[in-house]
Amino acid sequence: MRITCVGGGPAGLYFAVLAKLADPAHEVTVLERNPPGVTYGWGVVFWDDLLDELFAYDRVSAQRIWDAACKWDEYEVRATGKAVTHLAGYGFSLGRHKLLSLLSERAVELGVRVSYRSDLSDTPDADLVVACDGAGSQLRSSAAVHFGTEVSLGRNKYIWLGTPHVFDTFTFGFEKTHAGWIWYHAYPFDENTSTFIVECTPEVWSALELDRLDAAAGCARLETVFAGHLGGQRLIDRGNGWMNFRRVTNQRWDNGNVVLMGDAAHTTHFAIGSGTKLAMQDAMALADALALPGDLPQALERYEHRRRAALAPLQRAALASSEWFERMPEYADLPSTRFSYALSDRRGEYPLWRYLLHLSTQRSVPRAMLRSALSARRWSRARRRPDAEPRVPLLTGG
Ligand SMILES: Cc1cc2nc3c(=O)[nH]c(=O)nc-3n(C[C@H](O)[C@H](O)[C@H](O)COP(=O)(O)OP(=O)(O)OC[C@H]3O[C@@H](n4cnc5c(N)ncnc54)[C@H](O)[C@@H]3O)c2cc1C
Secondary structure (H helix, E strand, C coil): CEEEEECCCHHHHHHHHHHHHHCCCCEEEEECCCCCCCCCCCEEEECHHHHHHHHHHCHHHHHHHHHHCEEECCEEEEECCCCCEEECCCEEEEEHHHHHHHHHHHHHHCCCEEECCCCCCCCCCCCEEEECCCCCCHHHHCCCCCCCEEEEEEEEEEEEEEECCCCCCEEEEEEEECCEEEEEEEEECCCCCEEEEEEECHHHHHHCCCCCCCHHHHHHHHHHHCHHHCCCCCCECCCCCCEEEEEEEECCCEECCEEECHHHCCCCCHHHCCHHHHHHHHHHHHHHHHHCCCCHHHHHHHHHHHHHHHHHHHHHHHHHHHHHHHCHHHHCCCCHHHHHHHHHCCCCCCCHHHHHHHHHCCCHHHHHHHHHHHHHHHHHHHHHCCCCCCCCCCCCEC
């Protein structure tokens, strides 16, 4: 089969890898409009569930991702006028650049043709065309194919920045300015850099003049606002600019031999950090669907059915999560432990015992015990993965 993936993000590159693994006779091409090594954004987070699947589908790329990932083992919440509090949990983060370079290297090893500087908006000639060109997919909106696309905008403004300040762990920080609350989601993703996503209401954005300042002046303003969090380091804008989250939905995911994947098919608010995971899981589902007996339309239907069902609960969680941040000022007067608990339970799903655990783990000894237990769980889960080598230190570190 001749397969063309339009877009060399996580969805396109990972699907290319899986398609080649499934059948080396497939002719697989990835068309990416950017030059090699050029992409938007900074680090992304993911959890054990994705790693388990990556090891099951392609041990080689999974091992490389695992080796390169930064590991953190709790969340910290810092807010003006409140004591620092802690949330249980652990996860992994990796620079988007690094992830894409690992995936393209693996794709090329397997015989995929990755063609950079190929900006293509017309439907290419192939047996299967995967439109994985992101949330603003040109292929999806080209005249030749229709998917019933709807795009709605989130209310808050956000910007995806980086900083050389290496945060100890995943941190949510909230600052009260003269204009109102503004906050960040930050996490380390290599030994020198952290992701720093800033978010606020449109009213605060305008009042702080962030709507008028250029990139350098905007970063300087945010460095002043978050001076107490950045250890004297700067913020870097790679030109992503301020945005509103774009919620993309499609009535149908395939049309003829064109199928949507990743952000082109569906977006998920960054407040739950799952867009990359979902894009790679789409790739797994399409590879599985194509491997089953049947023709292409049947395979595409199976793929869409499986992914829509899997996405629904996460989309609900993401919506609840993004709405919490839109209402954030309403929670600001809560005492520190209740505020951070409200933040962690922003999907509104936790049973009472989680609150009791949260209260007890604000003290250092129970927190250290919980971190050890979670580290042991992470280590034992890593050992169960096929041929995986759990080479990471048990506690935070890259
Ligand atoms: C602020 C922010 C933080 C995030 N944090 C996380 C996180 O922590 N964890 C997580 O899992 N996800 C996160 N995400 C989401 C994640 O970045 C996306 O969901 C994910 O990248 C989707 O992958 P994709 O391959 O579908 O699309 P993309 O990664 O957008 O890739 C699309 C590719 O297509 C290329 N392209 C576009 N048009 C064309 C064209 N016409 N021709 C050729 N190529 C084209 C683009 O250059 C790009 O390389 C975050 C997103 C944002 C905005």
